[in-house]
Amino acid sequence: MTDDTHIVKSYGEELQFLNDSLIQMGSLTESLLADSMNAIIILDKDAVARIVESDKKINEYRAKIDSQIMTLLVKRAPMAIDLRFAITSLRISQDFERIGDLAKGNAKKMLPLPQNLPQDLLSSLKRLGNVVDAQLNKSLDAYIKKSKDIAIEVIRLDTSVNEHTFLAIKEVLAYLSKDPKNLEYATNLLFVAKNLERAGDHIRRVAENIYYFVEGDYYKKS
Template sequence: MTEKPHTVKSYEEQLQHLSNDLVIMGGNCELAFSNAIKAICKNDHALADDVINNDTVIDNFETQIEQEVVNLIALRQPMAIDLRETVTALKMSSDLERVGDLAKNIAKRTKLIKKKLPNELTESIERVGLLVQKQLKSVLDSYTNRSPDIAQDVWEKDEQVDDLTNNCMEEVIKYLKSDSENIEYGSHLLFVTKNIERIGDHLTNVAEQVYFLVNGTYLEGDRPKGSQSIVTGEK
């Protein structure tokens, strides 16, 4: 039997294509999330519209990646590391799609807020927003470089995200308590804060997937958790 370099190359190309699509999808998530944070902090409704309108790009990537994965499994029957690559791509794309959805939801809530928020509140949102942007960048780097160390670092830093989310939640509660007129905007802000924390959780999922992809073993122990109450419903 002769070697079939063309087919082999094409298989590798397919795997590379899948991986590239995930990285581009991740780049779109980075843009969506950083714009969503800018929009809520500056009450910028036009920027919020951008985030909302561009979410279909992220959704389409998920559908396309799923199709690529199914084709790869059906036609190439990948084994071992390649099988992990394909299954990981499916799971990662699902988490990244949720990151896009949550950014879109922040943007939608931004559009319902019609007045300037107190500085302490927007600064608090910005602080946790910046940390989560870093986490998103790092987890995409961990995937690009197939680095379990960067992945583990992201996973461990989620505790800091929880702590900053908790501070932010306290600011929102203060805002809610200060005036019963603030109840509706404040309720939206509770969900905005929760969405940021949920994005953080999706990023730790991705970190776990990258770790498993490279090492074939699971990150051990319970995920570190900051002290929280309103955020997670835990003491």
């Protein structure tokens, strides 16, 4: 892994390459999520095309990482920490891909929205987006450092994500109750909140996998 001292140098390099690919994929996902969130807040509809393209790149990473892991399993029959690394990387790349999909979905939800949405409504979504962004950023940190403690922090942030989702949904419902004509917009905004919450769940799973990689056992809530 990162402190690699494999006897077969190319094996170590393959693991390192996989590690780097996953970090790149994670960084791209992080940018996409932030980009999508930012576009929603400022209702930048031109950003959608760019976000869709970024999501494609993330999907390409997923395919590339899948292939790297398959080759690793076939060639090296990894054991112990290397096996856990291969398996958790496979799972983490799936979660990154899903986060990318959700961020892309959110950006698309913005297309029908009017430019004059109330600021309060957007601020609560913005706060939720910020918490999820921070959670994803921390999960990448945990992955880079292979830190169990940071992974646990990420897992615990899930509660905060859920609370912020609840507040954002409340805000959207209040907006809806003001005028039935708001229904279409409100529905879209509810999806945005829900997608962010689901992204948070995927980030939590990323962290749980990092924990499993480090500890060789599943995270149990204490």
